[in-house]
Structure formats: structure tokens, C-alpha cells
Amino acid sequence: MASTTSNSGGRTLRVLLIPFFATSHIEPFTELAIRLAASRPNAVVRPTIAVTPANVSIVQSVLERRLHGHNPSTIKIVTYPFPMVEGLPKGVENLGKASTPADSLRINLAALSDALMRPAQETLIRALSPDAIFTDMHFIWTSDIAKELGVPCIAFNVMGAFPMLAVRHLIMDNVAVDGNDVATVPRFPVPHIRIPRTELPDILRSRNYDASNMVHSMQADCFGIAINTFSGLEQQYCEMYVREGYVKRAYFLGPLSLQLQPSQAAKGVADSRFIDWLDTKPNHSVVYLSFGTCAHISDAQLDELALGLEATRRSFMWVVRAAEKWAPPKGWEKRVEDRGLIIRVWAPQKAILAHSAVGAFVTQCGWNSVLEAVAAGVPMLTWPKVYEQFITERLITEVLGIGERLWPLGAGLRSENYRKHEVIPVDDVARALNTFMSPGGPGDMARNKVMDLASKSHAAMAEGGSSHRDLHRLVDDLMAARGAKGSRL
Known part of the structure; x- marks a missing residue:
């Protein structure tokens, strides 16, 4: 060589x-x-x-x-x-x-x-x-x-x-x-x-x-x-x-x-299905959730998250890690089928975040996801899982002001060890999402800041x-x- x-x-x-x-x-x-x-x-x-x-x-x-x-x-x-x-x-x-x-x-x-x-x-x-x-x-x-x-x-x-x-x-x-x-x-x-x-x-x-x-x-x-x-x-x-x-x-x-940017010809069938689904939703109306490829989350927490999403009555797109063997609560998928989409395969995250229908990104604060959200101008709700992600969260919420915590400070114990991380209950999940997504709320304020950073990232x-x-x-x-x-x- x-x-x-x-x-x-x-x-x-x-x-x-x-x-x-x-x-x-x-x-x-x-x-x-x-x-x-x-x-x-x-x-x-x-x-x-x-x-x-x-x-x-x-x-x-x-x-x-x-x-x-x-x-x-x-x-x-x-x-x-x-x-x-x-x-x-x-x-x-x-x-x-x-x-x-x-x-x-x-x-x-x-x-x-x-x-x-x-x-x-x-x-x-x-x-x-x-x-x-x-x-x-x-x-x-x-x-x-x-x-x-x-x-x-x-x-x-x-x-x-x-x-x-x-x-x-x-x-x-x-x-x-x-x-x-x-x-x-x-x-x-x-x-x-x-x-x-x-x-x-x-x-x-x-x-x-x-x-x-x-x-x-x-x-x-x-x-x-x-x-x-x-x-x-x-x-x-x-x-x-x-x-x-x-x-x-x-x-x-x-x-x-x-x-x-990937060409249209490079997009697969699954790619098109996800984007086509977003095309049916109003601007800034969809909550997108993804926690990376490495994070382990307890079944109990995934249940609470699923029921919290249902309680918001908002549209959502949720990527569930392939290694997770979790099954949603009984009847849940039927109840949310008109406004919720679960993805268990590779998701075209950059294309999803770039879609005008996405109004918030619930993220584990992995650096690639943070950069993709910034480049797309999407505000974040943070839910860190491992290593430096809890520190990166502070950059998002306290330094840049382009997102907020999914679970407010002092609400419960968070930990790198998912078994020690207290389960975030249904009501807290729903409350955080609805508050962040409400018109004129913290999500809109964070969006104004992250849109400025999006322009700087492209420049x-x-x-x-x-x-x-x-x-x-x-x-x-x-x-x-x-x-x-x-x-x-």
C-alpha cells in the first residue's frame, strides 16, 4: 500500500x-x-x-x-x-x-x-x-x-x-x-x-x-x-x-x-415506505424516536414509553433496536395503527429527520444522531443511556438550548446501568412530549436555535x-x- x-x-x-x-x-x-x-x-x-x-x-x-x-x-x-x-x-x-x-x-x-x-x-x-x-x-x-x-x-x-x-x-x-x-x-x-x-x-x-x-x-x-x-x-x-x-x-x-445525499434510485422499498408515511402528516406533527444501535432498555421501560406515546394522541415513528426482543402491550399496536409506526429494521434517519413532518427527536444523545438532528434543524428531547451521552445532553440542553430533557432534573434516578435507571412512567412520558410539542412551547423555541445551527452546519x-x-x-x-x-x- x-x-x-x-x-x-x-x-x-x-x-x-x-x-x-x-x-x-x-x-x-x-x-x-x-x-x-x-x-x-x-x-x-x-x-x-x-x-x-x-x-x-x-x-x-x-x-x-x-x-x-x-x-x-x-x-x-x-x-x-x-x-x-x-x-x-x-x-x-x-x-x-x-x-x-x-x-x-x-x-x-x-x-x-x-x-x-x-x-x-x-x-x-x-x-x-x-x-x-x-x-x-x-x-x-x-x-x-x-x-x-x-x-x-x-x-x-x-x-x-x-x-x-x-x-x-x-x-x-x-x-x-x-x-x-x-x-x-x-x-x-x-x-x-x-x-x-x-x-x-x-x-x-x-x-x-x-x-x-x-x-x-x-x-x-x-x-x-x-x-x-x-x-x-x-x-x-x-x-x-x-x-x-x-x-x-x-x-x-x-x-x-x-x-x-443519497439519490432517489438508491432508496430502498423500506426507505420509501417510511417517507411516504411521513408525507401524510402535517408539518412538525410527528415525534421521531430512536436510541441508537447499542443502548439496552428494559421491557418495563419500553412498555411505559409505548403507553406514553399512546396517551399523547400524537403521531410518532419509533425505531426499536433489533436486538430487543420486546413485544408491545397487548392491543397497543391496533390502538395506535392510524398514527404510529414501529421500525425494527435499518431506518433512513437522515431522510426522516429532514422531513418537514418531524417536529421532535427523542434521542439517546449519541453524537451521530445529534449531528444529524442539528443538520436537519430538528429540536431534541434527550434520554441518554451510556458513557458520554449524559454529558452530551448538557451541550444540547444547557449550552446550545436546542432541546430539553425527556425526564426533568430530580424526577428520578438515571444511570448508565439500565437496570438501575428508574423507569420513566407513562404520565411523565406523555407530559414531556405534549409540553415540548405544544404550539409556542419549548419545542418551538429550541427549533429556532437549531435551525440557525443547521444553516451553519451546511455552510x-x-x-x-x-x-x-x-x-x-x-x-x-x-x-x-x-x-x-x-x-x-
């Missing part, structure tokens, strides 16, 4: 991208590959995406949706074996396929394991000999391998600057909870971000910082960091990365999902926009590094 001369006479930059084992990571890595491949008219950047066999279809699906009618031959997919992990069913290589939290933990621990994961990845990297490597934060050994090969390593962060900096600062200052069992993020601009202990990521509750410290060390050692965000959304937090000396270089490239990705400029700066910097390496040979 060494650099070569292209047909146009220029030299080709061959880059290798290695995402973590979650759809929420693989998709933005694939989006980045598409952006890199299209960054120069003579296609001098040739990306290769490395995944385990069970994750190939995710990459292929993104490429098909994004590149229909275009030539995707410049983007290649290679595979390496997923290790044997005790207790993990064979073929389960993605958090979205994990049927239990224990299986999710096994995948996470395997990804961080030098003994289990590094050998296969290192063998692949050395065989391909790329000019640059884009690595997920889990694979902390990649920067060492890149250094041995004499090539740049870019840490690509699929989460926002705000939540990742908050976690970093809480770790760096070893922040303890106060008398109210709440931690305040240190050295952050106002408003002060306060997070109850139960909503902190497990690494902060346990104070086991070893893995996080290694990730931060890897990011500092890398050529630079790239983040799927844009300065208009998180400007003061983006600037902090370089100002505080956390990384050598920073590139803010998002929202990557805005790069290309950032357009020719000459901040993310467009950062992409070109990134490619130029990698080309210069490659040239400098060549001059030393």
Missing part, C-alpha cells in the same frame, strides 16, 4: 482507516473515507477501511447509500480476524449485535487488549504499509506502529469535542462528587456543567483512569486529531484542544454525513466552509509529511 504515482502525474496518498466495533464508529469512519477520496479532483487520496468480517456489510451499506451513481473504486475494504473472546458468541463483532451488556463489555475489553487485538491489526498495517493511518481511540498501539513505519497517525474522534474534553478534565483533575453527589466539570466556560455521580461514565465513578490516560497519551503522540464536528457548534471547545496543548494538530471535519461543509478548509488542510499536511519522509529516504 505504499504511495504510488497516479495517472494524472501526481503522487497517490494511501490512507488506512481502522474503526472500533460499533456502527456508530464504522459509519463516520466510512463517511470520512468518502470525504478523503473526494478531496482532490484527481483522486490522489485512496482510502482503505479495515474491519472484521462481520462488519463489512456496514461499510458496504454506507458506500452504496452515499456513492450510488459514482465510482467507489478508490475506496477499498480489507478485513482482519476478530479474536476469540471467552463467553462471546461467534460472529458477534459489533456492539449493535450484543444481546446483553456483558457481551458489550466483552467487545469493549477485547478492543482495548494489546494481546487480543494488536497482533491482527499490526500484521495488516505492516502488510499494507500505508502513507497515513486514521485510528479509533480504542487502538492505542496504532500510534507506536505508525511511528515505527515513519508515517503519520491521526486519532479520529467520532464523538464531540464537548463530551470528550469534559471527560478529560474530570480525569485530569481527579474530580470528586460534592456533598450533593454531583461532579462539576473543571476549567470549562460557563455555564458550569454539573453531572450526578450516577450519570458519570463508569471510568469516572470507579476512578480507574488507566485506559483513558493511555488514550489521551496516544492522542497527544499522534500527528493530530480529527473530530466529526464543526466550529459553529462547539467553537470554544474546539479551540481548547490546541490551546491547552492536548494535541499537536486538530481538524474539525463535520458533520461528515452532510457530504452527499461549514460547503466549498470554502470551515470543515471543508480543515479537510484540505489535513490532506495537505499528510501530503507534506509523506513528502518529507520521501526526502529522507
Whole structure:
């Protein structure tokens, strides 16, 4: 995979991208590959995406949706074996396929394991000999391998600057909870971000910082960091990365999902069915609900959510995670069939959010979903589930004002552990949705703010926009590094 001369006479930059084992990571890595491949008219950047066999279809699906009618031959997919992990069913290589939290933990621990994961990845990297490597934060050994090969390593962060900096600062200052069992993020601009202990990521509750410290060390050692965000959304937090000396270089490239819109021909039958259903609804009348591919939710909570949606008498479209074996309450589907649609397959979320009928998005605050809602100008009701999502919620509700909590502060215990998360009752679900969706209510106020951010997100990705400029700066910097390496040979 060494650099070569292209047909146009220029030299080709061959880059290798290695995402973590979650759809929420693989998709933005694939989006980045598409952006890199299209960054120069003579296609001098040739990306290769490395995944385990069970994750190939995710990459292929993104490429098909994004590149229909275009030539995707410049983007290649290679595979390496997923290790044997005790207790993990064979073929389960993605958090979205994990049927239990224990299986999710096994995948996470395997990804961080030098003994289990590094050998296969290192063998692949050395065989391909790329000019640059884009690595997920889990694979902390990649920067060492890149250094041995004499090539740049870019840490690509699929989460926002705000939540990742908050976690970093809480770790760096070893922040303890106060008398109210709440931690305040240190050295952050106002408003002060306060997070109850139960909503902190497990690494902060346990104070086991070893893995996080290694990730931060890897990011500092890398050529630079790239983040799927844009300065208009998180400007003061983006600037902090370089100002505080956390990384050598920073590139803010998002929202990557805005790069290309799928053509009508690329839409499947299911796609059309969902959009056709939305076409029958008035503007801003539908509540769209989706909680990502990884979150585990108890059957009792899903029951309460279903009955709460019924009680609102509002139209809704609800994506239920495929791994959930939940069945709705008896008779519920019949009672809501004229105004509710349950989706148990892949949902075209960007197309759904972009539809004028959607008036609110109930989200777990996964970063990809947040960016898609912002780009579509849809206000959010937040219901975080795991890791940094409780922190991202504060960006949405307290900093940007583009959404509100589904469950008000103090209403009940929320936790990363879904078994400890108190069940949000029917009445609270219905009340939150009706209040947010009422004319002139908080949803309309949040919509005004998020529509402004939507315009900024499109401007950032357009020719000459901040993310467009950062992409070109990134490619130029990698080309210069490659040239400098060549001059030393």
C-alpha cells in the first residue's frame, strides 16, 4: 500500500482507516473515507477501511447509500480476524449485535487488549504499509506502529469535542462528587456543567483512569486529531484542544454525513415506505424516536414509553433496536395503527429527520444522531443511556438550548446501568412530549436555535466552509509529511 504515482502525474496518498466495533464508529469512519477520496479532483487520496468480517456489510451499506451513481473504486475494504473472546458468541463483532451488556463489555475489553487485538491489526498495517493511518481511540498501539513505519497517525474522534474534553478534565483533575453527589466539570466556560455521580461514565465513578490516560497519551503522540464536528457548534471547545496543548494538530471535519445525499434510485422499498408515511402528516406533527444501535432498555421501560406515546394522541415513528426482543402491550399496536409506526429494521434517519413532518427527536444523545438532528434543524428531547451521552445532553440542553430533557432534573434516578435507571412512567412520558410539542412551547423555541445551527452546519461543509478548509488542510499536511519522509529516504 505504499504511495504510488497516479495517472494524472501526481503522487497517490494511501490512507488506512481502522474503526472500533460499533456502527456508530464504522459509519463516520466510512463517511470520512468518502470525504478523503473526494478531496482532490484527481483522486490522489485512496482510502482503505479495515474491519472484521462481520462488519463489512456496514461499510458496504454506507458506500452504496452515499456513492450510488459514482465510482467507489478508490475506496477499498480489507478485513482482519476478530479474536476469540471467552463467553462471546461467534460472529458477534459489533456492539449493535450484543444481546446483553456483558457481551458489550466483552467487545469493549477485547478492543482495548494489546494481546487480543494488536497482533491482527499490526500484521495488516505492516502488510499494507500505508502513507497515513486514521485510528479509533480504542487502538492505542496504532500510534507506536505508525511511528515505527515513519508515517503519520491521526486519532479520529467520532464523538464531540464537548463530551470528550469534559471527560478529560474530570480525569485530569481527579474530580470528586460534592456533598450533593454531583461532579462539576473543571476549567470549562460557563455555564458550569454539573453531572450526578450516577450519570458519570463508569471510568469516572470507579476512578480507574488507566485506559483513558493511555488514550489521551496516544492522542497527544499522534500527528493530530480529527473530530466529526464543526466550529459553529462547539467553537470554544474546539479551540481548547490546541490551546491547552492536548494535541499537536486538530481538524474539525463535520458533520461528515452532510457530504452527499443519497439519490432517489438508491432508496430502498423500506426507505420509501417510511417517507411516504411521513408525507401524510402535517408539518412538525410527528415525534421521531430512536436510541441508537447499542443502548439496552428494559421491557418495563419500553412498555411505559409505548403507553406514553399512546396517551399523547400524537403521531410518532419509533425505531426499536433489533436486538430487543420486546413485544408491545397487548392491543397497543391496533390502538395506535392510524398514527404510529414501529421500525425494527435499518431506518433512513437522515431522510426522516429532514422531513418537514418531524417536529421532535427523542434521542439517546449519541453524537451521530445529534449531528444529524442539528443538520436537519430538528429540536431534541434527550434520554441518554451510556458513557458520554449524559454529558452530551448538557451541550444540547444547557449550552446550545436546542432541546430539553425527556425526564426533568430530580424526577428520578438515571444511570448508565439500565437496570438501575428508574423507569420513566407513562404520565411523565406523555407530559414531556405534549409540553415540548405544544404550539409556542419549548419545542418551538429550541427549533429556532437549531435551525440557525443547521444553516451553519451546511455552510461549514460547503466549498470554502470551515470543515471543508480543515479537510484540505489535513490532506495537505499528510501530503507534506509523506513528502518529507520521501526526502529522507
